[in-house]
Amino acid sequence: DTGVSQDPRHKITKRGQNVTFRCDPISEHNRLYWYRQTLGQGPEFLTYFQNEAQLEKSRLLSDRFSAERPKGSFSTLEIQRTEQGDSAMYLCASSFRVHSGANVLTFGAGSRLTVL
Amino acid sequence: GQNIDQPTEMTATEGAIVQINCTYQTSGFNGLFWYQQHAGEAPTFLSYNVLDGLEEKGRFSSFLSRSKGYSYLLLKELQMKDSASYLCAVRDKGSGGSYIPTFGRGTSLIVHP
Numbered sequence: 117d118t119g120v121s122q123d124p125r126h127k128i129t130k131r132g133q134n135v136t137f138r139c140d141p142i143s144e145h146n147r148l149y150w151y152r153q154t155l156g157q158g159p160e161f162l163t164y165f166q167n168e169a170q171l172e173k174s175r176l177l178s179d180r181f182s183a184e185r186p187k188g189s190f191s192t193l194e195i196q197r198t199e200q201g202d203s204a205m206y207l208c209a210s211s212f213r214v215h216s217g218a219n220v221l222t223f224g225a226g227s228r229l230t231v232l
Numbered sequence: 233g234q235n236i237d238q239p240t241e242m243t244a245t246e247g248a249i250v251q252i253n254c255t256y257q258t259s260g261f262n263g264l265f266w267y268q269q270h271a272g273e274a275p276t277f278l279s280y281n282v283l284d285g286l287e288e289k290g291r292f293s294s295f296l297s298r299s300k301g302y303s304y305l306l307l308k309e310l311q312m313k314d315s316a317s318y319l320c321a322v323r324d325k326g327s328g329g330s331y332i333p334t335f336g337r338g339t340s341l342i343v344h345p
């Protein structure tokens with residue numbers, strides 16, 4: 117297993133366009149998270165899936181953002197009508213529950229979005 | 233909701249010891265993580281505390297006091313490669329009832345010779 121994969125690594129788009137990011141988690145991980153990170157800040161939570169069910173979604177998340185995990189494996193994050201404020205690194209992470217209760221997140225390398 | 237506070241930047245000398253503090257306020261605490269993030273890279277897991285006390289792992293140790301809403305990460309025998317951002321993350325209950333790691337803004341540690 118090569119870890120968490122994200123695609124594309126970099127995306128430059130014009131304001132108003134739609135973009136979609138893909139995340140392939142570690143195969144045995146049933147939990148998947150999306151975060152957004154800007155320079156000098158920590159990762160900001162966007163949404164969480166357990167298998168195919170979207171169980172958590174940040175209240176700060178605009179309705180322009182939508183995420184899916186149709187078969188409980190890979191996930192997509194779509195941003196519609198992009199704005200310059202959407203420019204950030206979009207991080208995907210996956211985890212599985214261990215007996216101690218810790219869900220240690222393994223992050224992908226991220227997809228960097230630049231909106232012109 | 234959550235409020236996680238950690239210093240923005242710290243500097244230290246190679247070979248020394250540094251302590252990075254994290255204070256938090258949450259409504260449903262269920263564990264605290266420390267992650268390391270080098271510039272341009274993804275965060276990587278360092279430690280997890282859910283009970284009070286000290287967890288030691290090689291050169292790194294992490295301490296938790298739940299009653300004080302306080303944790304620290306202790307780095308010993310600092311090396312140049314330890315220059316990175318250190319992220320404190322608290323597992324808190326989201327609106328849907330699941331526990332979600334929420335991150336602080338990170339502490340940028342600069343190790344100089």
